[in-house]
Amino acid sequence: MRVWLIFIAAGIGTYLIRLSGVLLLSDEERIPLPVRRALRMVGPAAIGAIIVSALFLDHGQWRAFGAWHLAALVAIGVAVWKRSMGWSMLAGAVAFAALLLAGL
């Protein structure tokens, strides 16, 4: 039951955020610049936090160095080089599979 309530509360909050501008604003310029700046950083901050946490931590402890880190490096390298989501995922997945097969 608790799980349901958490998802429903997050869902309602998220829906209200999605509606906010569409219902209340007629022009992006009406959001004050500092707020717009902060909102623009939410994506990199949130996604970066999730990447770092998943990559370096395992249940609150440091993850032992290995396939996770190396394959992530490959994915990041290809992402910077190709600027492509698809190539980055493919390279990272192939590298990870190869590293696991190699016993890392």
Next chain:
Amino acid sequence: MTDPAAAPRGRAVLGIGRLQWADSWAGLKAISPLLIGSAAFGLAFGALVDVAGINPWAGASASVIVVAGASQIAIVEAMRANAPALIAVLTGVLINARFALYSAALAPVWAEFPLRWKLLLSYLMTDQSAVTSLQWAERYPDPVRRRWFTLGGAVPFVGVWVLGTVAGILLGPVIPTSWQIGFIVPLMFIAVLVPGLRRPAELVTLAVAAGVVLAARGLPYGLNILFGIIAGIIAGAAWETLADAHARRRGTPPGERGTEAETAT
């Protein structure tokens, strides 16, 4: 790329006119390169629900109720860390605060849509469908055709996301643990985030968020994630403010360099 003006006219199918079907189809085609990513992301979330031991019905429903993958993953991680419900919800809602930006950007684009369309399309709003709707708006000046185009991209995108989640929950128990399927979470987000990174402020945000997440790893309930996100946002916004002030002193026009929304899921 189809010319909107050349769309066919004719009999209605399922009570929806031929032109509306054609516009919806064009919307689907516009978003189609991103559909595989949506399905794969759903799969990753579904597998995580299975690993975390969350009620599979609630996990699958989350993709319908919240419709925002990054926040759902963060919520599940917070629940795994036995976080209080309030912290789990706060983390999820904070991650989704970025939708306020899309919503503001889409307000003029959707201004002439009827209220029920605004309510529906807002529910289906994702990073990808919002960006697509913004990019194609000029090619669909007629609000009726524009709304069908937007719907045609948004519905399948969310549809494959939900189907992917269900598939991930069903397949989760079958996938051997030695495959370490959890790697899909950092991999997916690297692929989503890194190709679009260009502005120095974003790198500042990223570095500060990462530093806080790791330094505060001893905190309970996944609070290190919540604090990392907040610290990253403040640092990035402060950096932009300083960079603008600096540019203004040097006589360069101050700046809104790029008002387009960032890519993220």
